[in-house]
Every structure is written in structure tokens, then in C-alpha cells.
Amino acid sequence: xxxxxxxxxxxxxxxxxxxxxxxxxxxxxxxxxxxxxxxxxxxxxxxxxxxxxxxxxxxxxxxxxxxxxxxxxxxxxxxxxxxxxxxxxxxxxxxxxxxxxxxxxxxxxxxxxxxxxxxxxxxxxxxxxxxxxxxxxxxxxxxxxxxxxxxxxxxxxxxxxxxxxxxxxxxxxxxxxxxxxxxxxxxxxxxxxxxxxxxxxxxxxxxxxxxxxxxxxxxxxxxxxxxxxxxxxxxxxxxxxxxxxxxxxxxxxxxxxxxxxxxxxxxxxxxxxx
Numbered sequence: 419x420x421x422x423x424x425x426x427x428x429x430x431x432x433x434x435x436x437x438x439x440x441x442x443x444x445x446x447x448x449x450x451x452x453x454x455x456x457x458x459x460x461x462x463x464x465x466x467x468x469x470x471x472x473x474x475x476x477x478x479x480x481x482x483x484x485x486x487x488x489x490x491x492x493x494x495x496x497x498x499x500x501x502x503x504x505x506x507x508x509x510x511x512x513x514x515x516x517x518x519x520x521x522x523x524x525x526x527x528x529x530x531x532x533x534x535x536x537x538x539x540x541x542x543x544x545x546x547x548x549x550x551x552x553x554x555x556x557x558x559x560x561x562x563x564x565x566x567x568x569x570x571x572x573x574x575x576x577x578x579x580x581x582x583x584x585x586x587x588x589x590x591x592x593x594x595x596x597x598x599x600x601x602x603x604x605x606x607x608x609x610x611x612x613x614x615x616x617x618x619x620x621x622x623x624x625x626x627x628x629x630x631x632x633x634x635x636x637x638x639x640x641x642x643x644x645x646x647x648x649x650x651x652x653x654x655x656x657x658x659x660x661x662x663x664x665x666x667x668x669x670x671x672x673x674x675x676x677x678x679x680x681x682x683x684x685x686x687x688x689x690x691x692x
Contacts, residue, residue: 421691422655422683423467423662424676425640426669428454430487430503432475437487440474441618441666451670455491461669462495464676467691469495470523470610470640470664473503474585485517492518502550502610511538515546523610525550526583529590529597532604539605549606552586553579553594553627554614568595568634572626579627586614594627595634602635609639610664616644618667623650628658640664648674648682655688 428439429451439451451457458469471491473484488501501514502523511522522542528534528549539547555577561569567578579594598609611631613624623641632639638661641654645665654660668674683690 420661421467421689422660423640424465424651424679424683424690425468425470425662425664426457426461426466426676427470427472427642427664427666428457429472429474429666430454430484432473432484432487437484439670441670451666454487457670458491458495458499461676462497465680465692466497466676468498468500468662470500470502471519472523473501475503485513488514488517488519500548500610502548507534508538508541511542511546515542521546521548521608523548523550525552528601528604528606529581529583529592532600535601535604535606539607544605544607547606548608548610549598549601550610550612551594551598551601551631552582552612552614554582554589555624555627556580567593568630570626570630579630582614595630598631598635602637606637608637608661609635611639611642613643617642619644620646620667622646623654623658623660623663625653625658628654628660632659638662648679651679652683652686652688655683 430437431440437454439454441451498520500521501519505522505524506527514522557575557577558564564578569576569578581590581592581594581597613627616624621644623644628641640662641660642664651663654663680690
């Protein structure tokens, strides 16, 4: 049986030369969480399975800085690193992998040009092509209001899931479930799925969203957005059957360190690497 992966996420603001890790709530209310190299080293030593680093500023003039952060970070961190934010062309994938990353995640650029996934997969391999999906619930009264969407019945009512771009600042009207299937066909090897409703709330993952996406594709799905306790991570695995669980706040602020989470999961029958 495959082990489930625990993945700390570093939202990296590059407005200072060395970078700084920040954390928000529903993509807003940002607060400082630490230095990216120091945090990544700590998580590696704690037994994290992978690390995701998202450049949330992602402005063109700071792309070189992100490359330098990855180069410094991977000097002492020897687990897979996924980099996201500002990945717009195949050259960006190549540059990040040369800097030491193992995978790249893209969202906005793929929405604008889905063939980017195919082109990147042909050059770096689908295992290095991660599609980021940031989705928000759109509630409806009945299915006739969303005939072209995948409507899910939840305990809060009927809804479909709307894909956002530009770090959650713009919505596309694209159905997240259909988009996930398209991305798999285009060559993505993994999905980084974030619930915008859950992000930073500590109320738990959106299990309806995670399960719906996971059931619709054959590639691994990383659950993201809303972790507050180890139990939430267990639910992502046991209810939504995610391949990996991503978290930020509980790790950054030492509420539940990686070893504590893994011990809890092991005790509750979840297969994790200790």
C-alpha cells in the first residue's frame, strides 16, 4: 500500500532578498511566518515527505530571487520540492528544476493556455508537471441553475466549484472537476487542490471537493486549505482518499509539528513514512 504524504507549504513573499514565508486566511489577512530556507530545513529534519513553495508575489522582476531561494534551500533539504507561482512557460519549468526543484505547479498560465501542460510534460515529464486548482463553492438552489457544471450535494446544499486565478483575485467560471479531467488529459501528473473557502480557517479540508476531484481523475491529488488538527489530515486520507495532505499554519506556528501529525496518523491506521 502506498504511503500517504505530508507536505508543508511555504507561501513565499519575495519582497525581501532572502524571501519570507507568510500565511493568510482565505487568501487574505497575511502574517509573517518565517524564513523559507530555515523552515524548509526544519521540516526536512522533522520528516516531511515533500515541501511545496509558492511564490505568491510572482512578479517577473523577482523570478531570479525565487531561483536563488530554491538553490539555497536545496543545499540541505533532500526531499522532493515543488515550486509554484509565476510558472508561465516551459523554460520556467526547466529553470526551476535546474535550481533544484523536482516539480513545478502552475495555475493561471494553464487556464490561459492548457497546452502548456502538454508542452511541459514533453520536456520535463508529467511527474514534474503539477496543476494547481484553487476552487470556491458556488451554491445553487437546483441543478437547472448550473446545467454545464458538475453539481455536488453537500450538507450545506447543492454547489459546484469555481476555479480562480491570479492568487484567488479573479474567478473564471470554469468547473473545477471538468478542469481537473482536462489537465490530466493534457499531461499533468498531479493536482494541488486548494479550497479557497477553507484556506487558513482551520475548519478542515473541503472533503466534498477533494473526494469529487479525486474520484474524477487517476492522478494523485494533494488536499489543501483548512487544516487545523491532525484529525483533519486523517479525514483527507480516509474520507476523500487524497494521496497527500498539505498544511501550513499548524506547522509554521508549531501547533502540530510533522512528527506529531505522523504519529497520530500511524496510530489511526494511516500508512505514513516515519
